[in-house]
Amino acid sequence: MHIVLFYHSILSDWNHGNAHFLRGIVRELEERGHRVQVYEPEKGWSLQNLVEGSSKDKLDELQEYYPGISTSFYTLESIDLDAVLRDADLVLVHEWNEHELVKRIGEHRANGGKYKLLFHDTHHRAVTERESMAKYDLTHYDGVLAFGQKIRDLYLQEGWAQKAWTWHEAADISVFYPHEKKEYEGDLVWIGNWGDEERTAELHEFLINPVKELGLKAKIYGVRYPEHARKALAEAGIEYGGWLPNYKAPEEFAKYKVTVHVPRRPYVEALPGIPTIRPFEAMACGIPLISSPWNDAENLFTPGEDFLVARSGDEMKQQLQSILNNPAKAKGVAAHGLETIRSRHTCAHRVNELEKVCGELGIAESKIYLTPKEKILHEE
Structure with missing residues (x-):
């Protein structure tokens, strides 16, 4: 699949805990052969705080842990959705995005977009800031990925979405694994x-x-x-x-x-x-x-x-x-x-779940799974 992801940031996890999971999902998707492109806003608050407050170049250090990690910066004024989404099969829009961007991508989907479009919610604001979350226009989205059953149910009960799936966060075990304990500090x-x-x-x-x-x-x-x-x-x-x-x-x-x-x-x-x-x-x-x-x-x-x-x-x-x-x-x-x-509870398990959602949405299995053998391995 060609997958386009709109994140607040994949480069910075400064006060942005969602970046941990999102990085792992990108890595897992790429390892399975999917073509992934990430877009994040120019001068996003998390990245700005990282750059301004760091004593060394953490972006270079990030590459040591996530080789090849990359993103494309955009502004609402200049982004060309026709170009960005031309060959997309799946588009995920994370909830830490501007209301205007969420709406414009939905409108693009309605005006002939051939991709499947999902909104991804990983925060408690659906409960604590319901008025703000209700303003996201998901009319033309195919559904919502919510990081808990309670959030999933709320989207359906409030009529914010017609379809929703529970998609918990998980550990990226390519980075998060036991390290040798030499001496406790x-x-x-x-x-x-x-x-x-x-x-x-x-x-x-x-x-x-x-x-x-x-x-x-x-x-x-x-x-x-x-x-x-x-x-x-x-x-x-x-x-x-x-x-x-x-x-x-x-x-x-x-x-x-x-x-x-x-x-x-x-x-x-x-x-x-x-x-x-x-x-x-x-x-x-x-x-x-x-x-x-x-x-x-x-x-x-x-x-x-x-x-x-x-x-x-x-x-x-x-x-x-x-x-x-x-x-x-x-x-x-x-x-x-x-x-x-x-x-x-690894990012691999969550990508398995995402692939099943893609199947429910009607994306061809030949795009979701590279070979029958890999499909079997992913389902185990």
């Missing part, structure tokens, strides 16, 4: 952005306070940490590492004994079943994971075996001690989570 590492005060209380209860009260050696990476957050980290004795390119996360996980997952409040309260990308990647790297509460409504994992669950700050302290003081248990939890990722 500390007890706990956490990689995540502060962002929008959506989990401030939770970060204190499940991360900062337990580290402080147990006297652990810990390090935190991320962006958008306000002054009060950095002060709280310092008072807890936690080192703040600033922004970390996501492809560096596996190397950091290998230096610590445990990590935690603290989902943002909208996912806990309104979007059960959506874990976001971070736990997929942590488990793929073979580090024991402890999570604050979230409802695994879609049975993606086995809580208690793939990762431990802490329902309160006190339980988090107990779970941390159980991992740090029991190497055999730590090894067992890490191994179970790693096996679950590799057997069910």
Whole structure:
């Protein structure tokens, strides 16, 4: 297939966690022989922050982890959709795009476009910013890929789309895999952005306070940490590492004994079943994971075996001690989570699912699958 993808950015993951998954999908599609083109807006906010805030050329470094990764920049004023979409078989438009672009691509599809057109939603805004999401004109789209059942159902219930499929994020195991543990630099590492005060209380209860009260050696990476957050980290004795390119996360996980997952409040309260990308990647790297509460409504994992669950700050302290003081248990939890990722939740699994959606949309099997043999391998 010739696949055209409209992303906010594939080059930058600065406060743009979706880039992790999207990069993996592009790599997997290309490895299967599909021709993939990515378009992202010129001067997008994530890339601008990366370029302005980095002390070295991270774009060159990115090529070391994703050889050949590339994108085409556009502006709404100059993009020529006739030229961009001329030979496309499948077009995916991610939800971090301007309303105008989403609408114009839909109109292009209606005016004779021969491709299948899907909208891809990987955020909680369908619930928390419903008015803004409702303004996306998906009239001429063939359907929606939603990263959770709750989001999928909402598109259908609200009449925003006629068809929708659940398409969870997953780990890109070409980058996220266990690295050799030579010598630990500390007890706990956490990689995540502060962002929008959506989990401030939770970060204190499940991360900062337990580290402080147990006297652990810990390090935190991320962006958008306000002054009060950095002060709280310092008072807890936690080192703040600033922004970390996501492809560096596996190397950091290998230096610590445990990590935690603290989902943002909208996912806990309104979007059960959506874990976001971070736990997929942590488990793929073979580090024991402890999570604050979230409802695994879609049975993606086995809580208690793939990762431990802490329902309160006190339980988090107990779970941390159980991992740090029991190497055999730590090894067992890490191994179970790693096996679950590799057997069910990789970018290869998600491309398998995407290919099935393409078949439902009527794209010829000869374009979806290169050979009958490869089709069988992809379905296994």
